[in-house]
Amino acid sequence: MIGFSRVPLLAAGVFASYPGDHSILHPAGPQASNIEWLYWVIFWIVFVVYVVVVLGFMRAGARTYTSADEMLPIMKDEAGDRRASWAVGSAITITVLTLFAVLVMSEITGKKVEGETSKNPVTIQVIGHQWWWEVIYPDPQADQTVTTANEIHVPVGKRVVILTNSADVIHSFWAPSINGKRDLLPGYSSAFWLQIDQPGVYHGQCAEFCGLQHAHMGFSIVAEREDAFSQWKAQQLKPAQDPTELVTVHGRDVFLSHACVMCHTIRGTDAGSRLGPDLTHIASRQMIAAETLPNTPGALAGWIVDPQRIKPGNRMSPNPLQPDDLQALITYLQTLK
């Protein structure tokens, strides 16, 4: 039970780090840091280029400007053109050299970002769905494989590799404070490395248009100390706690006798469908509906009863439950830590 005291800390972490951390200019790991460095270098280069060229045009205009309105004769300035040839030639040379420098720095940064690999990473499979993220921590032993959704936990300071895939259309996995994005393509699996050096909760969002609820397909990465991570993982491996009280038993029965069981898994019960997110430990997550709503009883109730109002077009049908059934169901789900 020690791990659960972390939850309020994490919740505080959500609100403390959530806004403002979702930016490429607030890196929290080596990949994003390297890219941020590159950003500033190229930014200053292009800034200087812009100022110089704009000043050039303004100077050119100012020195030859005439307010005369009538049709002026056509002129020639052969001496000026000869000087201009030298100037233009030099400008082109500087341009080529600058572009080459940008190329070299991009290559170096690219190698650094891609080079942060390891022989012993934490391996996570992320499979994109319309409109949620299936998150699997694979293991050769099936009963050591963690399956969850939308909230990814990683240990601080360790290399993590994400193996991408998609169950339907193209999505894109992007947490700007952590690394660039990687498209999740059906039919392809690619290895995408990341590492987070500061504990916290980092927001991510789908970055490839994927249909009606592309705007509401977020995820979060929770970076925590190694021991907290291990505890989290161990907890996730356990099947769902068997309900003991009347109301939670009733809640489980509601779950198993309604449409929920068509799409969701709760390990430890008969519900085993993989169409929707795995709910075995839903109460351990900060947010629901792919980072759209906070994981509170009220929000959960609203979501269950009418998901189409919150995410119109998504694949979950409305569930008009009786109030006491709904209450029981929520209470049961909240025991699934």
Next chain:
Amino acid sequence: MDPIRERPVLDVSGLPTVMFGKANTTWLANLLYMMIEGTMFALVVASYFYLRTRSSSWPPGNLPPTLGWGITSGAIFLISLVPARYAQRVAPSGDRSKIRWGLLALAGVAVIAMVVRGFELANLNCRWNENAYASTVWALLGLHTGHLITEFIETVVILCVSFTDKMEGTRLADVAINSDYWYFVVVTAILSDFVIYGTTRFL
């Protein structure tokens, strides 16, 4: 009123009004059209090879297309070069009788080519909706068949014109340019055949 001035005049009234060969602007338009369609063929072929890199066996789970029909088709197209070249050679002379025979022969060979093409399509040993390989093979042959049919119709139309007194002047140049387009149909046929029949067997 502007002053009236004498100006030197470049008098072009003696120039011809019909040109054969690459000086003819319709020839240029035909060339540009072949560039457009050639690019389309190239891209479908490129897609074929690209998809091949994504597959461990090729064709994936299908029999390759029946070689006999491919060879027959190729042979018919090569034979068709004869009437096409004949029509092109006799066009500038304005001899309507020869032009008619040339176009008639070309149209006849085109009919045979279309019939053979029908058998070819029936013997590809795959349906277009089975897999990506089948879709691409059908796309390539389908694209070519479209060209074959339109070129046949065009040849027939020009053949009909050659029975009227309008087969003169620029129309004679059109006969010659039609043959150029037929060469394009032949070349793309041979290349498509090579891709479809050859790469599944030799590469």
Next chain:
Amino acid sequence: MAISEPVVVPQSGAADRLARTWAQPRGFWGWFQNVHHTAIGVRFMVTSFIFFLLGGVLAAMMRWQLVRPEHNAIGPDLYNQLFTVHGSTMIFLFAVPMMFQGFGVYVVPHMCGTRNIAFPRLNAFSYYIYVVGALLLWVGLFLKTGADAGWFAYVPLSGPEFTPGKRSDFWAQMITFTEVSALGVAICITTTILRYRAPGMTLNRMPILLWEKLVTSIMVIFAMPSVMVVSSMLLMDRTINTQFFNPSVGGDVLLYQHLFWFFGHPEVYIIFLPATAIVSTVVAVFARRHIFGYVPIVTSVVATGFLGFSVWVHHMFATGLPQMSASFFTAASLMIVIPTAVQFYCWMATIWHGRLQLKLPMLWIFGFFFVFLIGGLSGVMLASVPLDWQVHDTFFVVAHFHYVLIGGALFPMFGGMYFWIPKITGRMMNDRLGKIHFWLFFVGFNLTFFTMHFLGLHGMPRRVYTYTPEMRWGALNLLATIGVVFMTAGILVFIANFFQSKATGRFAGPNPWGAGSLEWATPSPPPHYNFLELPTVNGREALWEAEPNQPIVGGVREDIPEVLVTNTLDSEPEYRDELPGPSIWPFLTAIAVSIAFIWSIFSPWGIAYGAIPVVITLIGWLWPRGHSPSPRVPEPALEARWIR
């Protein structure tokens, strides 16, 4: 160097004869038979401008929805259609039809010194086909079953499994219509530039605008087939169950992206190069000198045309490419900056060693310098793969491409409009209103799109119909939406200016700006025969370098619509060609082709049955008309002779 005014050589009745020969029919049905390039060019320009306005309305609606977090003015279904139709309209129904087709078709024959565009019926057909394609896309939107998978419609989202109904079919077939249209115009313009130039206009003396239109036409010829192939593959996947993009049976989703962007990247240069040509033309006129660096600029235009085909994978950097591939395309994407930089420096040198008269068109060109450059430089940032991994598919990219498309195409377009509308309508536009338009648009544009750079850096992805308050994107989005008000005001001022000037503007005369190219040697507006006397050319700026008694071309028949065909390199006269007169067949053929294409969305047999009327109309089109006897046997080739 004095500018040669057009001089009338005494030949009684020539103007009347030519007017009768080149007249286009009037009345309702006459409108559908018009084959003169000025009419078709104006139609392209007016129609595409209307679609620009419509696309702008959609943009305003999108900005309204995004003005604050969790705004629910517009739901996701409509929003997805809005950004899809907005992007598709701006690219396919506005930018290419205006910059390349409309403007090119109008100006190129004049600049070449000839009387009509090559293949006038193909030109007319291209217009009608474009209109049908445009209507197809918008009818879908109005029926609430509009295309909604983005303007590039990636699979599998746009495919049969994830977009049921006709939505993507409307998009894919709109592509077919507009690409056939662009290809038709490309054939006309290439032939006109290569073969209809006035004697003396060697390739070395060709105006930069003609070089650009030539390069753009060739780009169209090689790029458009790619989007036709890929949109046809999508359509076939959706209608007859082909499996090009289905990974479970050997298909590939990246095949779509490769084919699409192989077209998509050259497409943006097809839009941008016409703008650079306007800049090169206008800068020379208002710096009162020949453009500096004609050869480097022409080389840059040609180089851009080639290099434009070598960078397409930079749209796919986030797909997990092999490293070598990413490096090559970064290098190519950085390299393509160089020809544009060369042009910038040459333009700067032209002004620096010229005499700047900052008239209204030139104001817009300065706007282009300041605005496009930002887009070009943010493009350098995007070319860098690691940086692209962060900002790809965010509002940073949206900012970038609006800076290069609006800065790089729209600003020169407006400058070009103020420059050439006096030629088209015969009246000058109001200067003060033009300046108000400029400043309103400049301020509004920067307000809307500069803020988007920050939104992208702070994590806002593209194509989202809403966002939560926690993301703290609300303030920037509000600013971006306010900019729309200014841009709209500016455009309304322009429209008012246009109509007012057309009615009561100052008469322009043949050459109000003192420009050097041949279109300024005709009256404003030009008659249908373009030139009373066909010109010859003595230098790169025909009117600036014309001799006092610059020769004219004589001997081209005035009783039939005949043009002089010259050879490609030296523009020496080669033969005389009779062009077709007004004809209803292009319109009828366009109707037949439209029926076939639209039918095929609903049934695969549409192509088969629909082909029958197409064949009939094509026969009608191609069947020789016997109205003027051509010699039965061609005469031996004679040289052009000098007389007098």
